Amino acid sequence: MSTPMSADVVVVGAGLAGLAAARDLSDGGADVLVVEARPRVGGRVEQVRQPDGRLVQLGGEVIGNSHTAYQQLVAELGLSLVPSYVAEPGELTYALHEAVYVGSSPPWFSAADHDSMARIEERFAGLAATVDPDDPWRHPDAAALDHTSVRQWLVAEQATPPVLRALEVAQLGLSAGSLERTSLLALLRKCATTESHGLYSYAEWENLRVAEGSATVALRMAEELGDRVRCSAPARAIKASAGGCSVQLDSGELLHCAAVVSAVPAGPFRDIETSGVSDARLESLHRQRHALAAKFVAAYPRPFWRDRGQSGLSESEGILGSSWPQGEAVLSTLVPPERLAAYVSTDPRFRRTEALAELARWFGPEAREPVATYERLWGTDPWTQGYITQWRPGDVLAVGPLHGTHEPPLYVCGSDQWVAGYMEGAVRTGRAAARAALQHG
Template sequence: MHHDVIVLGAGLAGLSAARDLAAAGTDVLVLEARDRVGGRVEQTRTPDGRTVQLGGEVVGQGHTAYLQLAEELGLELIPSYVAEPGRMTRATPEGLSAGEPPHWFGNGDAAQHAELSREFGALAATVDPDDPWSHPDAAALDRLSVAGWLRSKQASPAVVRLWDIGQLALAGGSYERISLLAALRKSAAVPGSGTGDYDYEDWEGLRLASGSATLAEVMGRELGPRVRLGAPVAALGVRPGRCTVRLATGEILTAHAVVSALPVGPLRSVAVTGVSDARLASLHRQRQAVAAKFAAVYGDPFWRADDLDGLSESEGVLGSTWPQSEGILSALVAPERYGVLLGTPAHLRIPELLAEVAALFGDKALHPDACHLRLWGTDPWTQGYVTQWPPGEVMAVGPLHGTHEPPFYVCGSDQWVAGYMEGAVRTGRAAAKEALRRG
């Protein structure tokens, strides 16, 4: 059957694009490899009715496209873990501390950290997040890692360590291997307070009361039969007026235009013709951080008894924890530790992760009601987590990043600044708008 537009992928980006296309009267079909919508957002429920989020979870005041869509769908946003009272925990091989300063800080480290945060914010203000390539020092900033920049500013090893443990907590890759230009671009996209490289309130201060996957579920219900599940794409041929999509089953579908909302990893497995070599090279150059998410469900938030907020940064296999809701802890495994997790026998993975949580918050952590582990890095339909930008990568991917080559349109969290739910919604709606503009 011939359609106006075929959308590849029913994550937040694909669904956002398809929703706007359908609202404009377009005959749109969404193809999704999984047996559910949502992509990297997913959730389940506990027997007592609590929502457990297994994928993307939080947004912030700076995520305007996401907030707008949630409002359109009538979904309530509430404060996230950022509003949780108590002290943050940090764990390294030589010690554990709660609150500030970190246990490895010495005299002068806190003041130096604050000053370097201000300098980073000021430098970020000179970068256009939509066009970082126009910065007069773009190539030099891209060649330098964030850790390298810190050392060039005579940062102490303790300060470099604090910045890096915070970045590992976000599971985007160590600051030893993240481009300074990429980090500045990310900070400029959601400036926040301007006092550091990541403002938690503006990036993570809100969540959907009903769980982040509700956004995808509602859009999926709206689209109804326009979404086809269990339909992985094998090949795509692009030409004006008639694009061809071949499914893994061999079935052929055609459309006037195609919107790819596939993550960059799975997209490499699709044989694409009719798109310029330069555009494909930019897409195929992009990479995602290989990470995992872990969630542990408890009867109550027992960590509060010790004046802890459930938030942690760690140099263990778990890079971070945070309370996603009452009694439920989330955690991320950074790319640098993903191999350790995969090398652990499957039946020992959850017990060993729980032992790390117990080292942070006490032995009650060893006895959850349920646990969930999602190996995004080796899931064939994700092959990663957020966009990863090692030194030199912003310039290598180039200004074609996030652009379209009609009748081939691209969207997804990977096509925005930082790889986030905001990026999925923002680029999905932008792709639909551009496709409609071109008729």
């Protein structure tokens, strides 16, 4: 009979969060073992290489100025940051039901609409400045702000109908849930992390990318950890105890350790039987949710959209909620939660045809002739069960101040454990979990 494997710390999940935690734990002298359900590392960052040498990103791609933990990690790994699609020539495309518009701001706006948008942006930034992103629960109006949807607030602020429509199209493009299904407090908390405190700006949130490919960040960390990363090893149970912890794998194998770091998304974590932590902790973790979204990517021989004065960046009311150029002649798109059912309800061949038809409506007939297409159904993938964190009205208070904290010997990290989520949230919380575990002993 074999002896159960042991380590100082078992990290569950080899996405950015788990790998960042494991790397720092290992550097701190801990014996670390990472177990990953998939046959690969990276989680929701992933890339493939085209025959012509181009890297195509199938997961997270871009970051912004306030994503400092991610930027620091990139530098440590010897990788480089370059301007993202925001440096692309051409203008934004608005694909509305009745027409396709091209312009730097909504071309259908009247002077009154532009005034309304400016006033909304000023009011929002002022309100965001009153929210502490690390402790929104102490805001004097936390309950009212959390139970108010962003759309309700916009209506109360007398945003004009065209402004409401433009902001909803932009929100759907981010694929984190519509304005009516987004907590005002959650959005204020997110935007309070930026210097401007303003509504989502591509130039502020998405202006940088890793030149060597975003998935290379995960691959480099996995290379450093070597055989301390085990793929195709789903975790089914976690037992936490000051006297010793264990992680049971799907195979039945039992791993013994002094501490566990859970670095899986909120949905898959609910599928892991977890004991030894408080009911309040589990309730907080189980109340978190991810937006059920998908990604569709099309690689082309050339960036033909530039011929029409378009940058490749778009916001849409169609099944595809947005698009952007991720690299030379490669378009990424997102399917928002409100459109996912319509997208996945047919055969993959027809999904591809329908997606390319939408792109052709926006950018011209050449969009129907890619050299390759890819899709990632994050909303239905059992190892992700969603895209970025979604905060519906009431969610910030329901999850509560345990969000982003730990209950040793169980430490929790991941994009959903930081205020604004995404790749920065994964790296930031992964490294924070490692610090906490090393300090605790």
